[in-house]
Amino acid sequence: MAQSMITVAPMLVCAFWMAMLALDVKEHGDRAAHRALLLWAAAATLLYMGHCVFFNRDTLLLPLFDTLYVVCNLAVFPLYLRYLVRLTEGRVSRSTNLLVAVPPVAFGVVVGALYLLMTPLETAHFIEAYLYRNSFDSLAGLVWWMAVVHHAGKVLFAVGVVVTLWVGTRKVRRYNRLVDSLYADTDNRRLRGVTTILVLMVATCIVSFTANAIGRHYFAGRLWLLAIPFVMFSMLLFALGYCGYRQQFSFEDVELGTDGPEAAPEAESMGQWLAQVRGVMSDEQLYLLPDLKVDDVARRLGTNRRYVQQAMNEELGMTFSEYVNRLRVDYAERVLQQEPGITVEELGQRAGYATKSTFYRNFARFKGYRPKAAER
Template sequence: MAKNIHDDLEQMLKGLLANLPMLTCLVMSAIMALELRCGRLRELPSLLRFMLVSAMLYAGHYVFFLRAEAWLPLTDTLYVFANLAVYPLYLIYVTRLSVAHRSHGIYWLLAPAAVGALAVGVLYAFMPKAETHVFFDTYLYGNSLDGLQGAALWQACVHVACKVVFALIVVYVLVTAMRRLREYDKALEQYFADTEHMAMRSVRNVLVLVVVISCVSLVFNVVGRHSFADSTAALAIPSLLFTGLLFAFGYVGLHRTYSIVDLEKLRGEMRAESSNGASTPGGDAICQRILALFDEQKVFLRPNLKIDDVAAMAYTNRTYVYQVVNKQMGMSFAELVNRRRIAYAMQLMKDTPGISMTEVATASGYNSLSTFYRNYRLYDKDADHAAAL
């Protein structure tokens, strides 16, 4: 009696663990669908598609771990598609988040998913029931090719090929996503001194999640699902890990407030300013005004300083300030401001022994100690030369 109760509880726990990532994706998808009606985020449809396909992926996991063989041919076909499509869909989301001019060629990354699912589905359709059962026992749950023949052997080969393609896709998506977000970071720093308070924190968190999820996916792809099929404790590891990562991914995506759309809007406004035909002083005159603001008024100590603020104080427009800083001075707006802030902070520490680092960060124009430390590591070696900028 007690053994039966224990077995029933273990089966219930196993079902919950197998179902948890899928439920997380469905809940996040429902929230995104509600947000979509508000039209708040341009890239939300891409994020929603990613979550829905992820739900399909983990539905395949759920059926697999419960050994529901009657449903396996269908769910395994959908699983192959989702497994190969989920990372390309993620890259599409990142591209919409960070790239202004996009190419439809990125959608070709979904071709392996379509081809793989088609091959698996056709083979299942022509495999006799007995051969399908042998394939399940030998390959899906045994990770072996021994004794497989005919369509079952071909089915196993297709699954192996899909694993290899999956690994290649993950590496490509990881490298490309990192590069695109890095380029977005650099573009943002040309116009803003403090990027952490504009959703760049969200963008960086997405980048961290890409690295974590990609590494975990590669590990579990090599290990194989069969390793977790017979042990509830072993199943808990990937289930809880992916549930947490998927929830964090959805949360970060829903709370992003700034993207390439906003940056392009700013650039468009600046282009309109520069083409209105108004006369303006030469670059050297604007440069002298900017340096006077930094040297005499120490405007760099203002938190959340933007290129708009400096343009207004220099009695010119943002385009000319951008050109002087990024081209004539040869650095981004963020670098100009943060070099001055760190130089000021170092001098403050010399002049005021015993001052706390929190007070130094606040006095230097930073909203948080972590932001101060990050910029300190970047610019402390050059602080002695900051006043000459």
């Protein structure tokens, strides 16, 4: 009973997010790449269904679910990477789709064919000798080839884990840098909890890599050992699903706009461009406008947004978001000194912030303390 509850937990977590994402896609369409995340959740559900069959020793169903397990085990990390690509780049190339789909399907076809070709005695011998004892001893013919294919799948899985972690973290960071360069207010545009997502990705990859290296056979019959990875996977999968489900903004929603007019002849250096940006921001206090965009500043200067971004990056080493929020916080600090009785809500609104929490976070980030004098 306890083993059944432990082994079914990750599957139920994945099934829950699969249902939630399916309802969300039905109601809102493919916002924030939720359809790609739904595909990942479906594969993860089938993967842990295969685990349930394996650890509960249902040998009659094992050939079918072991085949599904091989497919989904090789697909689950690439599918999550595909989701990140869809989320951060807006489209998934045909070559990426092929790289995600072909290896799992090919391995699944081979494993399924070998199960069909093996006799019942050979199947039983493979299950007992290799799946539950991880032994190549006494394996021969089709049984030996089946074990080789499973071993190759473990190696390919490890490669998929490393590639997903490396490529996924790079794409998440690049997307957030893009958002920071275009918008002053990024809370609802950045990947929510980017640090959390990256930490979860690392943790999931480490646990998966370790469990794959040890092998499922090692946990069979050891309830307390089995509980450790399954509880960890349940929590990690729930967190990954939660972060993805809450995300409502993606690359497709980014307002890239057009490049606009070329730079004016008199602006010959980035330093001059920065001086112009500082002038218009200071004179007109554009930084106090809610939801300010770099295009707004570029249009005010009659220039190309790339020059505004480049001036900030090269001369100040800041993104547009950081530059504007520093100005807002400086302004809020001055107001706070002049009007110590002002409320936090009013102070944040006057500084250009839509929410109290965003104001608090940015004030603490750039000033190193919270505006306690204004708490009322």
